[in-house]
Amino acid sequence: xxxxxxxxxxxxxxESIEFGIAAVDARLKESDLSxxxxxxxxxxxxxxxxxxxxxxxxxxxxxxxxxxxxxxxxRSRQELLNELHGPxxxxxxxxxxxxxxxxxxxLPF
Numbered sequence: 001x002x003x004x005x006x007x008x009x010x011x012x013x014x015e016s017i018e019f020g021i022a023a024v025d026a027r028l029k030e031s032d033l034s035x036x037x038x039x040x041x042x043x044x045x046x047x048x049x050x051x052x053x054x055x056x057x058x059x060x061x062x063x064x065x066x067x068x069x070x071x072x073x074x075r076s077r078q079e080l081l082n083e084l085h086g087p088x089x090x091x092x093x094x095x096x097x098x099x100x101x102x103x104x105x106x107l108p109f
Contacts, residue, residue, distance in 0.1 A: 017052070017055060017057075018052070019051075019052040019053055019054055019055060019057075020051070020052075020053055020054075020085075020088045020089075020092065021081050021084060021085050021088060023051045023052050024051055024062065024065075024080075024081060024084060024088075025077070025081055027046055027049050027051070027062070028046070028077050028080070028081075031045050031046055032045065033045045033046065035074060035075060035076050035077055035079075035080075036073055036074060036075045036076075037073070037074055037080070038072060038073050038074075039066055039069065039071070039072050039073070039074075042062075042066060042074070042080065043062075043063050043066050046062050047061065047062050047063030047066060048061060048062075048063065049061065049062045050062075051065070051088075053088055053091055053092045053095070054092050054095075054096065058095065060091060065084055065087050065088060065091070066084075068086075068087035068090075068091075069083045069084060069087060070083075071083050
């Protein structure tokens, strides 16, 4: 997932804020990890990475999210991302700041 931050009133395009699976994908692209890969391979390479799971920048280690996945081997990067999607969404929903914070995250300011 990714969300553009509010514009500061200038003409420059703001950069997007990556969180959840989009942030994991960015880390995977920067890593030396190759597929197929086991859960232990992914954990050894990126388990220590703190991944933002919401637009506010709250973070959790990828290792903690990997522990929620039942699959032990991933044939591709996309398969890993697909397996992590559910745990990231569940974690984000469980650790959101409630209804008010969810509404605030949708507002443009």
